[in-house]
Amino acid sequence: MRGEPDLGTLRVVWPFVGRVRELEDVMSALTGADEKGAALVGPAGVGKTRLTDEVVARLERTGLAVRRCYATVATSAIPFGAMAAMLPTDLRTANPLGRAVEHLLSEQLPLMIVVDDAHLLDDASIALLHHVIRHGHARVLVTSRPGERTELWQDGLLRRYPLGDLSRAESDLLLERALDGPVDTRSATLLWSGSAGNPLYLRELVVSGCAMGALRADDGIWSWHGAIELGGRLAELVQSNLGRLEPSHRHALELLAYSEPVELDLLASLVREEALDDLETRGLIRVVPSGRRVVVRLGHPLYGSLLRTTCPTLRAQSHQRALAAALEATGARRREDLMRIATWRLDGGSPISVNLLAAAAEQAWAAQDVALAERLCRGAVEAGGLNRVGHVFGQVLMHGRAPDQAEATLADVMSGPLSAEDLSRLGATRSMNLHFGLGDADAAAAVLDHVDVPGLPADLRDWLQVVRVIEAAQHGHVATVLESTYQPVAPHLTVHLRRTRALCLLHAGRYREVAEEIAAYEALEDLSEPDDGALRMRCFALAFAGNLAEAEALALTMHDRTFDELAFTGATSLFGVLSFCARMRGHGSQALRLAREGSPKTPSRPLIFDAIALANLAGTAAICGDATLAQEALARAEKARRPAWRLTGTTVSVTRSQVLACTGDLRAAADAAMAAADECAELGVHGNEAMALHNAARFGVDTSQRLTALTSTMDDPMTAAYTAHATALADAAPTALEATATAFQRLGATLYAAEALAAATGLHRARGDARAASQASARQALLMRDFDGVRTPALCADGLTHLTRRQAEVARLATSGLTNQQIAEQLHTSKRTVDNHLHAIYGILGVTGRDELRTVLGPS
Structure with missing residues (x-):
């Protein structure tokens, strides 16, 4: 980072990113022998002018005379108004068009005419361009909005190049270059979603965000804090694109701003059909299929922000009451309908029953919309319905980093007069909060024992038993818990046992079986929506087994889909997958950025996932050579451990050896790695055991026999490569190390491939085989050419055999x-x-x- 950006620079000098193909195409159209020119056509803000600037700069470097003019609303009614600057001051002749052409032809150099916003040109200027192009007097480049003044390309005079919005990758690159530093994944996604890929909106979001302090750099990484708020120039731009709205149009847009995406039939019941037709024609709304429905969305996300900001309070409430009534009239048959009705009734000031709030809160929690679930729960509590939403409210508070409040709330509810059935349901929630939120396994078990009374319905008894298994999966021996997942329970509870079974298989390092188990229960349940918990387990199984590319692709897909749900605790583990993959490839800076994003920022009460995230940060900082950060993160991870989370804690133990190696104490690092391996073996966490044993081998201990034994149950390619690496190191076999490097390289684990080659180089040199040493060294140098900020004890960049x-x-x-x-x-x-x-x-x-x-x- 080079400090805070200058806002004036951000506004004026916006980097040119992407558009490579478009730039080359336009240059060909302007310089080709048989070409006459080009028209860049696209909506406002997609970067037509910025691309034109780049084209003009290239053309001027070739010595071409470029004459540029700008059409405006003010000049559109004046003959030759936009082109006045390049024409003689007096065109009062019988043939003004001929005079204008004659003046242009007086130019000595080859001429290029560039017109911005050609859709605002007057008829005389259009006629002049027609004449110039048809007779080859000059090449012409224009920018234009779609659907307006199309004569120049529909008549075949210019080649038309449509310009659309930026892709996500282009948007991310533009942000990084504009801010001169990386942007965290969630903020980049928020800005891309808010701008919908429109470069002009993206720029103004960045400028206003920096000015208001919403966009700022923390630890060298840019982050957006709070919600996107419209103001200043950004609001003016959005308002300009909306244009003047008739009352019926504004009514329709405001309804949509509070409901999108909304079914077409529902919206059409509240507004005139002609208004929707007009708005769709103008591009202010989009009518799109969504499964078996047809839904309506605003033409751009920022339209909704502006409309909600400018809508008077009473009118906004009226809109939301109307939406709730219209949806209730349809029967509210879809799963998310209760959430929408409850939200609209709350915001519209309508009466709302506790039963509706409770049912909607359960739906919101099932959909992992934590913020809405909390709001609906609090609404129910205010209405005296704590006993109805206690089981949901407890989970919401726990995942919202308030497990103490959750315990107090649930204890209070359970002290009141409740049926045995209600008490058991609340007890299950309270037990999980005690176990996963507060880390108190004994208290969690005691609550379950207290509510597991004779006479409960069979499905509730089964649920309490399932909760015991779920909790045991974090502190019991993996094999024992795995066996308990096969016990018979009510059919609707089977999915919980199978999900826990997949977690046990992940801990056991049986990665192929993880995917098989997840696929089996997803097919059995016929899930309408992806199971995010299962997908996260699949990500880790793929990554740890050596399928790095597939793991990354799945993690990125999940993240793009759920970026606004990252408050849901487990979702941050996606950063762990992405960081692990980047580490294996030697991309240290990227891995460290992702690890920072995925780790908790405040020293609040840790949750079960925090220890893993902090251990990941410590390990990543260690391979980047940042001993201070590694030690600080490890200390926080150690503090976050709880006895109830023994299996999670093994990740911290494995990381300790990496941090010690970063400080240079390889003997202590080796001892810590072996201790971690023993701890993992005692609990049956063979996946982490294999990693610990591989670390010990890297630090000088012969662990080949133990790793070989693990491969009898772990048949993944990464563990096989760990074993081959450890065996080759123990045997001091340079040729085997080179073969191991090839195995790691095929998996994408180039960091360990480079370490194996470094060891092979040293052994070849020790044996006096200069030729073999040079070859292994050259392979290492080629791999490390793509590394970024990685430093491990085994790697040495000095004295490598480099190719240019x-x-x-x-x-x-x-x-x-x-x-x-x-x-x-x-x-x-x-x-x-x-x-x-x-x-x-x-x-x-x-x-x-x-x-x-x-x-x-x-x-x-």
Whole structure:
């Protein structure tokens, strides 16, 4: 980071990102022999002017004379109004068009005419451009809104290039360059969603966010704090795009602002059909299919923000009462309908029953909408319905980092007059809060014993038993808990046991079976929505088994879908998956950023996931060489551990050895790794045991036999690579280490591949085999070329056999099977140059041809 950005710079000099294909296409249309020009067509704010600036800068560097003009509403009624600056002051002749053309032709250099907002041009200017283009007097580039003044491209005069919104990747890159630093994933998603990929809106969000302090840098990472609020220039831009609205149009848009996405039939029952047709034609609303329904959305997310901000309070309440009444009239048949009705009634000031609030709160909790669930619960409590929502409210408070408040609330409810059935339901919730929120396994078990009384219905007795199994999965032996997940229970509770079974299999390192178990119970339950808890387990199973690319893809998909639900505790574990994958690839800076995002920021009461997140931060900081941060994060992780969470705590133990290695104390690191492995073995957490044993091997202990024994139940490729690495280190076998590096490289775990090659290089040199040492060293150097901020005891960047970037590129293409001529064509150079590069590469690596080169460099 280079400090806070200058707001003036942010507003004026906005980086040019993406649009590479569009830029090349437009340049071809302006410089090709048979081309006449181009029209950039797109809605306001998509970057037409910014792309035009880049084109003009390129053209001017070629010596082309560029004449640029800007059409406006004010000049649209004046003949030649927009083009007045490039024309003579007096056009009062019998043929003003001819005079204008004559003046343009007096230019000495090849001429390029650029017109911004050509949809606002007057008829005379359009006629002039027609004449200039048809007769080849000048090349022309215009920008325009879609659907307006289309003569220039519909008549075939200009090649039309539609310009759309930025992709998510382009938006993220633009943010990082504009702010000169990384933006955390949630904030980047929030800004991309808020701007809908519109670069102009994105820029104004950044400028206003920095000005108000909502967007600021913490620990070198930019974050958005609070909700997006419209004001200043951003509000003016959004209002300008909305334009002047008739009362019926505003009524429809305001209803949509409080309800989107809403069924077309529901909205149509409250507004005139003609108004919806007009709004869709103007692009202010979108009518889109959603499953078997047709729903309506606003044309841009910021329209809703502005409409809600400017809507008077009484009118807003009236809108929401009308929406609630209209939905109730349909029968409220869909799962989310009760949540919508309850929310609209609360916001509209309508009377609302405790039963409706309680049912809606249960739906919101099931949908993992924590904020809404809490609001509905509090509404029910205010209406005297604490006993109706206590079981939901307790879970909401726990996941909202208020387990003490949850315990007090549930204890209070349970002290009142309740039936045995209600008491058992509340007791189950209270027990889980005591166990997972407060970390008190004994108190949790005591509550279950207290409410598990004779005479309960069978399904409630089963539920209490299921809760015991769920809690045992965090402090009991994995094999024992796994066996208990097969006990018979009521059919609707089976999913909870199978989810716990998948967790046990994950702890046991039986990663393939995790996926199989999740797939089996998802098919059995016929889930209409993805089970986020199951998907997170699948992410970890994929990552730990060595399927890094698949794990990353799934984690990113989940994160993009649930970014606004990250208050839900477990969702932050996605950062752990992404950080782990980045670490395995040697992308230390990225891994550290993700680990920071996923770790708790405040020293509030820790929850069960916090110890894992903090351990991940400590381990990531360790491989990046930041001993201070690693030790601080490890200390916080140790403090976050609870006896009730023994299995979670093993992650902290495994990390301790990495932090010690970062400080340079390898003997202590090795001892800590072995202690962690023993702790994991005692609990049956073989996945973490394998990682601990691999760390111990990296720090000098022979763990090959124990790892080999683990492979009898762990048949994943990553554990196999751990075992091969440990065995090769114990045997001091450089050739085996090179083979191990290839195995790690195929998995994408290039960090460990580089460590294996570093060890192989040292052994070759110790045996006096300079040629083999040079080859292994070159492979290590090629892998580490893509590393970023990684430092481990086994890696040494000094004295490596380096190929130049061009040599490395030629070598990669040569090992892929291309001929020298094909390589030359791909690199836009001569075959002789490629021949010379390959000759130099063979000399550096001590090989005689492509076959040996492929063997030395491994997979491309």
